[in-house]
Amino acid sequence: MTTAQRVHPMGSRLAAAGTCALVVVLLGAGVAGGWGPQLRLDDAVSVALYAGDDRSRAVSVLLEVLTAPGYTVARLLVFAPVVVWLVRVGRRRDAVWVTVAVVGVGPLNSGLKELVGRVRPDFPGGGAGYDSLSFPSGHSSGIACLVVTALLLAWPVLSGAGRRWAAVAGLALVVVVGLSRIWLGVHYLSDVVAGWAFGAGWTLLVATIGQRGGERVRWTRA
Numbered sequence: 001m002t003t004a005q006r007v008h009p010m011g012s013r014l015a016a017a018g019t020c021a022l023v024v025v026l027l028g029a030g031v032a033g034g035w036g037p038q039l040r041l042d043d044a045v046s047v048a049l050y051a052g053d054d055r056s057r058a059v060s061v062l063l064e065v066l067t068a069p070g071y072t073v074a075r076l077l078v079f080a081p082v083v084v085w086l087v088r089v090g091r092r093r094d095a096v097w098v099t100v101a102v103v104g105v106g107p108l109n110s111g112l113k114e115l116v117g118r119v120r121p122d123f124p125g126g127g128a129g130y131d132s133l134s135f136p137s138g139h140s141s142g143i144a145c146l147v148v149t150a151l152l153l154a155w156p157v158l159s160g161a162g163r164r165w166a167a168v169a170g171l172a173l174v175v176v177v178g179l180s181r182i183w184l185g186v187h188y189l190s191d192v193v194a195g196w197a198f199g200a201g202w203t204l205l206v207a208t209i210g211q212r213g214g215e216r217v218r219w220t221r222a
Contacts, residue, residue: 013208020201024136027194028116031135042188046121050185053125067180069173070139072106075146082153097210098149101203105145109138109198118191126185137187140195141202143177148203 030038051059068074079102086095113133120127120134127134147170158166178196181187187195 010208010212013204017201017204017208020197020204023197024112024194024201027190027197028112028135031118031190032116038190042190045189046182046185049179049182050121050123050126051183053123053185055125063180063184066176067139067184069146070137070143070177070181072138072142075102075105075142078146079149093210094153097206098153100210101145101149101206104206105141105199105202106138108202109136109141109195112136112198113138118188121185121188123185127187130186134187135191135194136198137178137181137191137195139181140174140178140187140192141199142195143174144196144199145203146199147171147174148200149207152203152207 027038029035051063055063079098083095083099086092086098113135116133116135118133118135120130120132122128151166151170154166155163174196178192181192182189
């Protein structure tokens with residue numbers, strides 16, 4: 001015999017989104033306020049992981065491939081057909097929140113950059129060659145948004161093992177893209193962590209609001 005139990009993920013998602021927002025605020029305040037320990041850690045990690053101004057062409061190409069999933073165009077190419085499919089199968093609520101999350105994360109991230117005003121690492125072959133600001137990392141927020149969106153959409157239809165593998169693969173992709181920004185010398189550690197937190201938190205918030213009122217049911221043995 002089975003009974004249906006309603007699942008309400010709203011509270012846990014909002015709590016996670018709030019935690020992510022707190023991370024962004026604290027790291028941003030540390031950068032803007034010139035908090036020594038954070039800035040020294042950023043500098044140390046940046047110098048230790050930077051691939052070097054004299055890196056080979058092969059290494060540069062590899063790093064560009066690793067960082068590519070964080071580009072806005074990659075995110076749009078992945079989710080444009082997904083949004084079309086969601087509309088075609090009648091899941092318009094999901095289509096709306098996915099569109100808002102994927103399209104909105106970039107402009108909001110740029111707004112945070114202007115608010116904090118951090119310049120990029122001073123490597124001639126890295127951040128010094130960019131005119132844009134550094135905190136938070138747009139690639140890191142973009143890939144976090146992409147992965148969290150994909151997991152939220154796929155989670156209800158995945159098995160237990162499938163969920164574990166999807167979570168591990170998604171986390172690995174997020175970490176690699178974020179680290180690639182430090183290897184390329186265009187972001188500090190704080191930029192990357194704040195980007196991850198912002199992308200994930202923004203997506204969870206939008207998904208929670210977008211799915212509000214929807215009913216989710218999980219079947220368990222009585």
